């Protein structure tokens with residue numbers, strides 16, 4: 001199997017050189033293979049989100065390096081090289097429904113592909129495909145995302161990431177705060 005993501009001696013210190021300095025990642029080494037499904041488990045505050053946010057270079061290592069496909073992320077990586085890279089690494093943050101903003105479900109999901117240069121027609125097609133993938137009925141497409149249930153809102157938010165057709169999908173506690181039914185729906189869609 002091709003090596004896809006690897007961490008080499010990754011350290012991350014929040015607020016270095018201050019009395020509040022916090023070592024959140026301590027010499028992390030790991031490899032995640034292409035085509036695999038990996039869960040990171042740990043106590044609250046153990047560094048799971050910090051680790052996940054390194055994979056799309058939202059934060060950079062204090063030292064060490066992360067290889068994601070052909071990209072290497074180090075302390076020296078500059079943001080200007082990262083827009084194309086982030087297109088391939090979809091990140092679903094905790095409580096992603098908090099980032100919904102558009103007046104309709106379909107417009108919300110189209111936003112990402114359009115922002116990355118797709119025509120409105122192509123973005124709409126990508127959005128429809130992503131919404132199908134997360135089982136959102138067509139009759140909801142023109143509704144406000146804020147009129148949906150919590151589980152539906154979360155699925156629309158995930159569709160917004162899937163519409164970018166990422167090669168890597170990172171989900172940070174995707175079922176947090178959902179009821180058992182919502183929990184089951186999200187885990188089924190992630191597996192699909």
Ligand SMILES: Nc1ncnc2c1ncn2[C@@H]1O[C@H](COP(=O)(O)OP(=O)(O)OP(=O)(O)O)[C@@H](O)[C@H]1O
Pocket residue numbers: 014015022023024042043044045046047048049050051
């Ligand atoms: N922006 C920040 N500034 C300073 N310290 C931070 C920051 N973000 C996280 N930390 C600290 O880094 C450590 C790891 O946090 P992180 O959020 O990665 O943990 P987690 O395992 O994802 O936790 P949870 O399960 O509660 O989401 C914690 O001690 C946290 O307080």
